[in-house]
Amino acid sequence: MTLQKNIDRASSIKLPTEAVIGGKLVAAKSGKTFANVGPRDGKTLNLVAEGDAADIDAAVAAARASFEDKRWRSKTPREKKRIMFKLAELMERDLEELAMLETLDMGKPISDTRAIDIPTAINSIRWYAEALDKVYGEVATTPSERLSFIVREPLGVVGAIVPWNFPLHMACWKVAPALAAGNSIVLKPAEQSPSTALKLGALALEAGVPDGVLNVVPGYGEGAGQALARHMDVDLIAFTGSGEVGRKLMAYSGESNLKRVALELGGKSPQIVFADAENLDAAAEAAAWGIFFNQGEICNAASRLLVEEKIKDEFLAKVVEKSAKYMPGDPLDPGSVAGAIVSEAQMKRVLGYVEKAKAEGATLAKGGNRIRTESGGYYIEPTVFDKVANTHTLAREEVFGPVLGVITFKAEEEAVRLANDTVYGLASGLWTANISRAHRVARELRTGLVWINGWDACDITVPFGGAKQSGFGRDRSLHALEKYTELKGISITYG
Numbered sequence: 001m002t003l004q005k006n007i008d009r010a011s012s013i014k015l016p017t018e019a020v021i022g023g024k025l026v027a028a029k030s031g032k033t034f035a036n037v038g039p040r041d042g043k044t045l046n047l048v049a050e051g052d053a054a055d056i057d058a059a060v061a062a063a064r065a066s067f068e069d070k071r072w073r074s075k076t077p078r079e080k081k082r083i084m085f086k087l088a089e090l091m092e093r094d095l096e097e098l099a100m101l102e103t104l105d106m107g108k109p110i111s112d113t114r115a116i117d118i119p120t121a122i123n124s125i126r127w128y129a130e131a132l133d134k135v136y137g138e139v140a141t142t143p144s145e146r147l148s149f150i151v152r153e154p155l156g157v158v159g160a161i162v163p164w165n166f167p168l169h170m171a172c173w174k175v176a177p178a179l180a181a182g183n184s185i186v187l188k189p190a191e192q193s194p195s196t197a198l199k200l201g202a203l204a205l206e207a208g209v210p211d212g213v214l215n216v217v218p219g220y221g222e223g224a225g226q227a228l229a230r231h232m233d234v235d236l237i238a239f240t241g242s243g244e245v246g247r248k249l250m251a252y253s254g255e256s257n258l259k260r261v262a263l264e265l266g267g268k269s270p271q272i273v274f275a276d277a278e279n280l281d282a283a284a285e286a287a288a289w290g291i292f293f294n295q296g297e298i299c300n301a302a303s304r305l306l307v308e309e310k311i312k313d314e315f316l317a318k319v320v321e322k323s324a325k326y327m328p329g330d331p332l333d334p335g336s337v338a339g340a341i342v343s344e345a346q347m348k349r350v351l352g353y354v355e356k357a358k359a360e361g362a363t364l365a366k367g368g369n370r371i372r373t374e375s376g377g378y379y380i381e382p383t384v385f386d387k388v389a390n391t392h393t394l395a396r397e398e399v400f401g402p403v404l405g406v407i408t409f410k411a412e413e414e415a416v417r418l419a420n421d422t423v424y425g426l427a428s429g430l431w432t433a434n435i436s437r438a439h440r441v442a443r444e445l446r447t448g449l450v451w452i453n454g455w456d457a458c459d460i461t462v463p464f465g466g467a468k469q470s471g472f473g474r475d476r477s478l479h480a481l482e483k484y485t486e487l488k489g490i491s492i493t494y495g
C-alpha cells in the first residue's frame with residue numbers, strides 16, 4: 001500500500017462517534033461532543049460523544065444488570081470461549097480499519113499499527129479465551145472432618161481506564177482477562193484516542209458478547225473518567241496511565257465505595273551497558289529502539305541509558321547513528337518508522353523537557369527540535385543528551401517522548417545504585433557477557449521486569465507491571481486474572 005493509497009483510505013474512513021451502552025450505539029445524554037484531533041496534521045478527525053456522569057451511570061447500570069442476571073458469567077466456558085474467539089476473528093477481519101483508526105487518532109506509523117498494535121490486541125483476546133477454563137481452584141489442607149476449597153469468582157463491574165499510547169492494545173490487556181473471568185465492563189478510552197475502543201465495543205456486540213457486558217464511554221478524564229472511578233457500583237478500577245491520575249483514583253476509591261484499584265503507571269527505566277557486553281552493536285540498537293519506538297511514548301521506554309564510562313564515547317556514537325532511522329515521517333507512509341507525537345500539548349511538554357535538560361547542563365548530542373511543522377502535525381526528532389546527571393529533571397521525570405539521557409558509571413555497584421535511584425520501578429535492562437553479573441544485577445534491580453541482553457522482551461505469558469511508583473497489579477499472563485476475581489473459601493463440615 002502506498003502513501004497516496006493510505007491517504008485516500010484515511011479520507012474515506014468513517015470514524016466511530018457514539019458510545020456503546022447496554023448493547024446500543026448512543027450519543028452522550030447531554031448531546032455534547034468533543035473534537036478528536038489527529039496529530040498527523042493537527043486537524044479535527046471527527047466529533048465524538050462526550051460522556052459524563054449521566055452516561056457513566058447508564059453504562060454502570062447496564063453492566064450491573066448484565067452481571068446480576070448472569071447473561072455472560074453463567075455461560076459455559078466453551079460458549080464464552082467461542083464468543084471471544086469470534087471477537088478476535090472479527091478484529092482480524094477489520095484489522096486494516098482498526099490499524100487506520102489507531103494511526104489517525106494517535107499518530108503512530110501505519111506499519112506499526114498493522115504489525116504490532118492490532119495483532120497484539122487480538123492475541124490478548126485469544127490468549128485469555130484459551131485460558132478461561134485452564135485456571136483451577138484449590139483444596140485446602142484442613143483437618144479431615146472438613147473439606148475446604150478455594151474458588152475464584154468474577155468481581156462484578158470493572159471500570160477500565162486506559163491511555164492513548166497503545167489504545168487498543170492497553171484496552172485489550174484489561175478487557176480480555178476481565179471478560180474471561182466473567183465480569184461486566186465499562187471501558188473509558190483516552191480522549192486523544194477513542195476510535196478503536198468504540199469499534200471494539202461494536203465488534204463485541206457483533207461477536208455475541210451480550211448487551212451490557214462491554215460498555216464503552218468516551219469522554220474526558222475529569223468527566224467520564226472521574227465519574228467512573230467515583231461510582232458507588234463499580235467494583236474495580238483497572239487503570240493504565242500517569243502516576244498523577246493514579247493518585248487521584250486511589251483518593252476517589254477512598255472517598256466512594258473503597259473499590260479496588262489496580263495501577264499500571266509510568267517509568268524512568270534504566271538500560272545498563274557494561275563494557276564486557278558481548279555485542280555493543282546489538283546493545284546500541286536496543287538503546288535506540290528502547291527510547292524511540294512509538295515516538296518514546298512508552299511506559300517502559302529505556303529513557304535512562306547507563307553506560308560504563310570507559311566505553312561511553314564509542315557507545316554514544318553508535319546510539320546516535322542507530323537513532324537516525326527513527327526520524328519521524330508521515331504516519332500513513334508505510335515506510336515511516338516513527339510518526340507524530342499524540343497532541344500539541346504533549347509535544348510542547350516534551351520540548352519543555354529538552355529546554356530544561358539544556359538549562360540544567362546536559363549536552364545535546366542529537367536532535368532536540370520540532371520538525372515537519374509544515375504538515376500542521378506534531379513531530380519531534382529523536383533526541384539524545386550526553387552528560388546527564390541522575391539528579392537532572394531529565395533523569396527524574398517521565399518525558400513520554402523521544403528523548404534519551406546518557407549517564408555514565410564506573411563500577412557495577414554504582415550502576416545498580418543509579419538504576420534504582422528513582423521513584424519508578426517498571427522495567428530495567430542490562431548488557432553483559434558475564435553470567436554471574438547478569439544474575440546478580442538482575443536480582444538487585446527493583447523493577448517489575450528485567451531484560452538481560454535484550455530490551456522489551458515482552459510476551460503475553462509474562463506478567464507486566466511495576467514496583468514502587470510504577471504501580472501495582474499485573475497485566476498479561478494468568479496473574480492478570482487475579483485482579484478480576486474474588487477469592488472465596490467454601491468449607492463443608494462433615495456431619
Ligand code: NAD
Nearest residue numbers: 162163164189190220221225226241242245264265266299
Ligand atoms: P493519563 O493518566 O493522563 O490518562 C490516562 C487515562 O486516565 C485517560 O483515559 C484519561 O482520560 C483518564 N483520566 C485523566 N484524568 C482522570 C481523572 N481525574 N479521573 C479518572 N480518569 C482520568 O495518561 P496518558 O497521558 O493518557 O498516558 C500516558 C501515561 O500512561 C504515562 O505516564 C505512561 O507511563 C502510562 N502508561 C503506563 C503503562 C503501564 O503498563 N505501566 C502502559 C502505557 C502507559
